[in-house]
Amino acid sequence: MSIALDLAPTTEAEVSEILADSHARRTPLRIAGGGTRVENPGPGEPLSLARLSGVVTYSPAEMTLIARPGTPLPEVRAMLAAEGQALAFDPPDPGRILGRNGTPTLGGMVAANASGPRRLLAGACRDHLLGVRFVDGRGRFLKNGGRVMKNVTGLDLSKLLAGSHGTLAVLTEVVLKTLPLLPARTTLAFPGVTETTALRIFTTALSTPFEVSGAVHVGGTAFLRLEGLEGQLAYRRDRLLALLAEHRPEVVDDAPWDDIRDAAHFATGGPLWRILCKPTDAPGICTGLRAIGGDCSLDWGGGLIWYRGPGNPRGLAPHATLIRRAGVQGPAFPPLPAAVARLQDGLRRTFDPAGILNPGLMDA
Amino acid sequence: MAMPAPDQRIIARGPQIVAALRAVLPADAVIDDPQETRAYECDALTAYRCPPLAVVLPRTTAEVAAVMGVCGGMGVPVVPRGAGTSLAGGALPTADCVILGTMRLREVLEIDTDNRYVRVQTGVTNLSVSAELEPLGFFYAPDPSSQLACTIAGNIAMNSGGAHCLKYGVTTNNLLGATVVLTTGEVVELGGPEMGPAGLDLLGILCGSEGQLGVVTEATLRILPRPEGARPVLIGFGSPEVAGECVANIIRSGVLPVAIEYMDEPCLRAVEAFAKAGYPDCPAVLIVEVEGSRAEIDDQIARIRAIADALNPVEFRESRNADEALAIWKGRKSAFGAMGRLGDYICLDGTVPVGQLPYTLRRIGELSRQHGLEVANVFHAGDGNMHPLILFDANTPGDLARAEAFGADILRLCVQVGGCLTGEHGVGVEKRDLMGDQYAPDDLTIQMQVKDVFDPDWLLNPAKVFPLDASATHRARAAE
Ligand SMILES: Cc1cc2nc3c(=O)[nH]c(=O)nc-3n(C[C@H](O)[C@H](O)[C@H](O)COP(=O)(O)OP(=O)(O)OC[C@H]3O[C@@H](n4cnc5c(N)ncnc54)[C@H](O)[C@@H]3O)c2cc1C
Ligand SMILES: Cc1cc2nc3c(=O)[nH]c(=O)nc-3n(C[C@H](O)[C@H](O)[C@H](O)COP(=O)(O)OP(=O)(O)OC[C@H]3O[C@@H](n4cnc5c(N)ncnc54)[C@H](O)[C@@H]3O)c2cc1C
Numbered sequence: 001m002s003i004a005l006d007l008a009p010t011t012e013a014e015v016s017e018i019l020a021d022s023h024a025r026r027t028p029l030r031i032a033g034g035g036t037r038v039e040n041p042g043p044g045e046p047l048s049l050a051r052l053s054g055v056v057t058y059s060p061a062e063m064t065l066i067a068r069p070g071t072p073l074p075e076v077r078a079m080l081a082a083e084g085q086a087l088a089f090d091p092p093d094p095g096r097i098l099g100r101n102g103t104p105t106l107g108g109m110v111a112a113n114a115s116g117p118r119r120l121l122a123g124a125c126r127d128h129l130l131g132v133r134f135v136d137g138r139g140r141f142l143k144n145g146g147r148v149m150k151n152v153t154g155l156d157l158s159k160l161l162a163g164s165h166g167t168l169a170v171l172t173e174v175v176l177k178t179l180p181l182l183p184a185r186t187t188l189a190f191p192g193v194t195e196t197t198a199l200r201i202f203t204t205a206l207s208t209p210f211e212v213s214g215a216v217h218v219g220g221t222a223f224l225r226l227e228g229l230e231g232q233l234a235y236r237r238d239r240l241l242a243l244l245a246e247h248r249p250e251v252v253d254d255a256p257w258d259d260i261r262d263a264a265h266f267a268t269g270g271p272l273w274r275i276l277c278k279p280t281d282a283p284g285i286c287t288g289l290r291a292i293g294g295d296c297s298l299d300w301g302g303g304l305i306w307y308r309g310p311g312n313p314r315g316l317a318p319h320a321t322l323i324r325r326a327g328v329q330g331p332a333f334p335p336l337p338a339a340v341a342r343l344q345d346g347l348r349r350t351f352d353p354a355g356i357l358n359p360g361l362m363d364a
Numbered sequence: 365m366a367m368p369a370p371d372q373r374i375i376a377r378g379p380q381i382v383a384a385l386r387a388v389l390p391a392d393a394v395i396d397d398p399q400e401t402r403a404y405e406c407d408a409l410t411a412y413r414c415p416p417l418a419v420v421l422p423r424t425t426a427e428v429a430a431v432m433g434v435c436g437g438m439g440v441p442v443v444p445r446g447a448g449t450s451l452a453g454g455a456l457p458t459a460d461c462v463i464l465g466t467m468r469l470r471e472v473l474e475i476d477t478d479n480r481y482v483r484v485q486t487g488v489t490n491l492s493v494s495a496e497l498e499p500l501g502f503f504y505a506p507d508p509s510s511q512l513a514c515t516i517a518g519n520i521a522m523n524s525g526g527a528h529c530l531k532y533g534v535t536t537n538n539l540l541g542a543t544v545v546l547t548t549g550e551v552v553e554l555g556g557p558e559m560g561p562a563g564l565d566l567l568g569i570l571c572g573s574e575g576q577l578g579v580v581t582e583a584t585l586r587i588l589p590r591p592e593g594a595r596p597v598l599i600g601f602g603s604p605e606v607a608g609e610c611v612a613n614i615i616r617s618g619v620l621p622v623a624i625e626y627m628d629e630p631c632l633r634a635v636e637a638f639a640k641a642g643y644p645d646c647p648a649v650l651i652v653e654v655e656g657s658r659a660e661i662d663d664q665i666a667r668i669r670a671i672a673d674a675l676n677p678v679e680f681r682e683s684r685n686a687d688e689a690l691a692i693w694k695g696r697k698s699a700f701g702a703m704g705r706l707g708d709y710i711c712l713d714g715t716v717p718v719g720q721l722p723y724t725l726r727r728i729g730e731l732s733r734q735h736g737l738e739v740a741n742v743f744h745a746g747d748g749n750m751h752p753l754i755l756f757d758a759n760t761p762g763d764l765a766r767a768e769a770f771g772a773d774i775l776r777l778c779v780q781v782g783g784c785l786t787g788e789h790g791v792g793v794e795k796r797d798l799m800g801d802q803y804a805p806d807d808l809t810i811q812m813q814v815k816d817v818f819d820p821d822w823l824l825n826p827a828k829v830f831p832l833d834a835s836a837t838h839r840a841r842a843a844e
Contacts, residue, residue: 061612062717084618119559126565127537140806148715149747150534150787152523152572153795153802154829155811159536159568163561180618203478207501209591209656229618231663232656276558280478303559319562336563339552344564346817351810362563 006032006048012133012141012172018047019170020139022356029356031166033069033108034095042360049107052172057147060085063178064130064147069107069171076106080178088179089125090116093258096267098324107171113163116261117214117225120206120300122179126162133173134161137352147175160347167362168351182213182227186237187255190222190247195283195298198222201247202279202301208243210236215301216260222247223255265297266308272324275305275317288316333362365412365453365793367827368839370460374440375417381440381462382418388430393468395419404445404463408510409453409794411764416443416457421465425543425551425581428464432579433549435462441826442547444575446487446518449510451711452792454522454574458826466517469581472496481540481557483584486517490524493585502587505532508788509700520580522790523572530746531622531655532588534788536571541584544570544577547823556584569814574790575825577818591655594622596692597665598651600644600678604628605722607648611745612718613671614652619664623653624746625696628725631703631740631753632695638702641695646678650745651696699742700753708758711751712771714778715787718748727777728752735770737763749787750778776801791829799831808834 007029009015022029028044053070060083067076073091080086091114093104104114110132115124122128131145144157161168190201198217205212205224214225226236241249259265266272277285279302286296286305294309307313313320314334322332336344344362348355374381382396395401396418406413417440422428435442441461448455457463469485472493476482477500484493490511493504507526508514514524520542525534532538541555554567561567570577601607611624627635627649636643643649654664665682672680683689695702703709716724725741732739738755752774756767775785775795779802785795799808812830815822815838822835822842830838 059717059719061616062719063615064717084616113560113565123533123537124560126568127533136810140810142807142810143804144807144811146782146784146802148717148783148787150525150529150715150744150749151784152534152788152790153784153786154791154799154808155569155576155814156523156536156572157569157811157814159565159571160814162568163565168564180616180620183618206480207477207589209589229660229663229667232660235657235659276560276562278479278557300559319558319560334562337553339546339550340554340563340566343552343566343817347564347814350813350817 006046008048008051010051012052012135015052015135015170015172016139016141019135019137019356023138023354026354027356028359031170031358033105033111034072034102042358044356044359047170049170050105055079056173060178065176065178066147066173067106068173069105071106072103073106073109074103081181084181085178086181087128087176088118088122089128090118090122090261091125092116092261092263094262097263097272099268106174110162110171110174111164111166117216117257117299120215121211121213126159128177129158129162129174130177131175132158132161132171134169134171136169137354137357142169145175149177165362166358167348168357170357184230184233185225185227186233187226187252188224188237188240188244188249189252189255190244190249192220193222193247195286197247198298199280199283199302201244204243205240206301208240210240214257217298218260218265219297223260225255225257263297263306266306270294270308270310271322271326271328273307273313274321274323275307275313276303276319277305277317279303285317289313331363366832367414367458367793368832370458374460377438378417381438384434384438385418385420385431385462388434389420389422389427393421393423393427395421404448404457404465407448407450407453407455409451409456409792412453412456412793414457414459416461416463417459419463419465421468423468425545428466428545428579428581429549429551431462431464432545432547436547436549436821436823439821439823441823443825444517444521444579446515446521447489447513449514449518450522450790450792451713452786452790452794454790454792454828456793461826464579466579466581467515473582475500476557477502477587479557480587481584482587483582484516486520486580486583487515490514490516490519497587501590503590504585504587505538506535516583516585517580520571520583521573521575522788525749525788527623527625527744530624530744531620536568538586539567539571539583540586542567542570542580543582545579545581547819547821552578574792574829576815576829577824592657593661594653594655595661595665595683596651596653596689597668597683598643598649598679598681598692599672600646601648601650601675602646602678604648604725606675607650608721610650610672610675611721614668615718615746617667617671619654619667621652621654621746623651624744625651626741626743626745627696627699628741630738631699631742634702634706634740635695635699638705639695639698641691643695644679651692696742703740703753703755707755709753709755710767710771711753712774713786713789714750714775714783716748716750716778716781716783718745720781720783721745721748724750724777724781728774731770731773731777735766735773737767737770747787748783772798793828796829797831799829800834805834812838
């Protein structure tokens with residue numbers, strides 16, 4: 001493994017050169033955005049996209065943002081907020097849970113398909129990704145999608161690249177849909193409830209048309225978030241208060257949604273897992289998790305469990321990803337059914353025939 | 365429209381192929397009588413026709429797998445078909461293919477309102493999914509205008525959208541999982557009720573793949589609670605530009621309507637003559653629909669009125685009750701029928717950045733004069749998805765070709781202003797040879813290489829999506 005300076009291209013052409021060269025020499029690379037989040041145990045020289053940075057175009061009236069991958073997320077947030085807009089999928093800043101102090105980038109966000117509590121209502125990062133430019137493992141410049149809201153021209157490779165964690169290609173430009181920043185917010189808190197009760201609260205609330213934009217359970221309290229125009233909020237809040245009266249809700253004006261989004265409550269201490277499940281299975285899985293030691297919280301109305309503890313959750317819930325290793329060995333990503341693994345493998349060999357992009361990261 | 369010459373070796377083996385299919389399917393599920401296969405010779409793009417070698421209509425995933433096993437083993441091309449409402453020739457047969465119709469797979473397998481999903485066989489129609497959910501207070505959001513007929517399979521393959529997708533997204537945003545049969549006959553489960561796939565997002569490329577990667581037999585769909593109410597307003601403007609400005613201003617204001625529909629003067633004239641909807645006589649009309657409780661709707665409409673008033677509309681019509689709401693939608697819903705009464709037309713489907721709408725509309729007007737053919741516009745303005753309707757006379761020799769040339773110019777224009785060739789109807793055979801206008805050769809190559817992974821022998825839905833010259837080497841390699 002090389003300990004040379006990071007490769008840090010500033011143009012798409014340089015990215016292409018580096019990848020073509022690594023392809024020819026079959027030398028692996030570890031792709032990094034903020035270079036700060038993913039604990040990539042694989043071999044390879046670091047390839048940092050941090051300097052391929054900057055907004056290319058932002059058109060608020062068209063609700064589109066085109067930016068290079070190294071653009072820091074906080075910068076983008078501030079720029080959109082100045083125009084009354086936001087990335088509606090609420091991307092987290094997971095630096096805290098990994099104990100790093102870098103800044104998340106748009107490229108890393110897309111490569112991880114990073115999506116916060118609002119995913120429930122707004123969809124994931126991939127649902128807001130309109131197009132990409134990228135360089136594949138041979139060094140070819142490629143593009144897919146575009147900058148319009150509806151596009152079904154050919155295969156939708158943007159979706160495939162979102163969540164591919166840099167194992168198929170290096171993103172060199174991303175096009176994202178922006179949405180109006182919702183002007184007002186209120187939160188209903190239900191203190192001292194179990195996961196089972198929390199799930200009942202979520203199910204009731206999410207079966208209403210009141211557009212709940214966050215349903216989480218942290219430290220024994222369930223929270224429901226409402227966002228929107230002032231006039232809507234009061235009405236929706238009151239209807240939910242009435243519907244859920246038996247669970248003794250409290251109205252909280254400044255609930256810590258950024259902390260909740262970033263799973264800050266598990267910022268320290270031991271291995272951390274991210275588990276996806278059917279929401280109604282969550283309480284049972286949590287009981288099982290506590291039996292193997294540790295603690296959990298719920299996001300996405302029960303569809304996402306954060307588990308911090310020494311045990312291996314895969315026996316209880318197959319879709320478990322190891323986010324903070326804290327010494328745990330083995331693959332971070334959950335194993336796949338054989339047929340799916342074969343397709344995934346075929347795609348990786350297509351995009352990256354020499355196996356130079358983040359080898360070992362997403363492998364079965 | 366050029367299609368590759370059918371493989372005579374396959375046609376010669378027709379009887380053996382049909383016998384092999386009969387061996388794995390019930391008797392009524394295999395059709396090879398030329399009288400009956402004629403019913404499958406085209407989809408809603410009726411200008412192109414070709415009867416298939418045979419048609420199979422299986423009822424289960426296992427039967428689909430058996431068909432794929434037979435066809436894959438014998439090297440026979442397969443064209444999946446739902447209801448055949450594709451407007452792009454997406455389900456057009458070739459003479460050497462088997463049509464695999466999935467419309468008999470129409471069971472609703474599971475409705476889970478607690479976890480907000482429904483699992484269906486993909487031959488169910490789009491509308492019947494929502495009908496099943498209605499008594500439970502839920503709905504399935506994507507609502508293509510063809511929803512009475514089109515199937516979930518076709519919706520997934522085309523990534524279909526509808527009038528309400530401005531707020532709720534298109535099929536890919538509402539699809540959680542799928543059961544897919546590969547050309548080997550192997551059955552693969554992608555995604556499921558969990559929010560997020562394990563591994564790469566294979567479901568993401570399956571959706572919108574136009575039958576190129578696998579046959580979808582079951583799907584898990586996200587469902588949503590029904591809104592308390594919905595109400596449209598109609599706004600008439602003195603010019604298309606001002607209407608376009610109004611769309612942008614509404615979107616920027618923070619109100620997120622569920623639909624913003626646009627109709628231009630030629631369309632309005634046709635609609636008035638046909639449906640007598642009582643629309644104002646002006647160059648451009650918007651229909652904007654908002655949802656929520658009564659108070660929420662009032663609040664949103666007040667904001668929209670303020671935005672529109674600043675632009676001096678010819679008319680701002682609010683619906684005060686269900687009848688008035690229906691009247692507002694009536695003209696829009698009958699637009700395609702109304703245009704049909706004026707003559708033959710082709711319906712295009714390109715998307716442009718919303719800011720480019722006024723320029724694009726002006727250019728389409730110029731092109732209309734150049735080509736000497738009339739065009740009317742009715743479309744989903746909120747997301748720039750245009751549907752210019754080009755009028756022509758099918759009985760005048762050469763008119764169809766002129767209309768197609770005009771259509772191609774409009775689609776190239778969409779790409780030039782930063783948009784794309786198709787927003788919801790798909791590429792099919794219709795736009796196949798324009799793909800090079802939107803994508804560079806390498807961009808197409810990587811897409812075809814993805815198909816290689818799923819369908820190495822290129823048996824699925826031949827000669828669609830990829831330009832024939834670009835796909836020649838892939839097809840030839842597979843045929844070896
Ligand atoms: C195993 C694992 C799974 C995760 N899953 C999620 C999740 O589902 N949702 C979530 O909210 N957060 C997730 N995270 C956290 C996620 O990594 C961060 O949200 C985000 O990646 C931070 O951005 P960054 O710029 O620091 O990324 P980095 O840590 O630098 O990179 C993140 C990933 O993206 C790749 N990458 C970075 N830039 C590019 C580029 N330009 N082109 C191609 N690939 C690139 C990297 O190789 C790496 O795989 C996960 C973390 C880990 C360790
Ligand atoms: C009047 C009218 C209005 C329309 N309005 C809209 C609209 O508002 N929005 C919109 O998006 N579209 C619209 N369409 C187009 C069309 O209805 C959609 O594309 C629809 O999704 C097609 O569904 P289908 O079941 O008819 O599929 P088909 O036409 O049978 O097939 C469409 C494509 O799907 C593939 N396919 C079918 N079944 C499968 C399967 N099981 N597995 C894999 N691939 C399969 C076919 O090979 C083909 O490529 C409209 C069409 C008409 C005629």
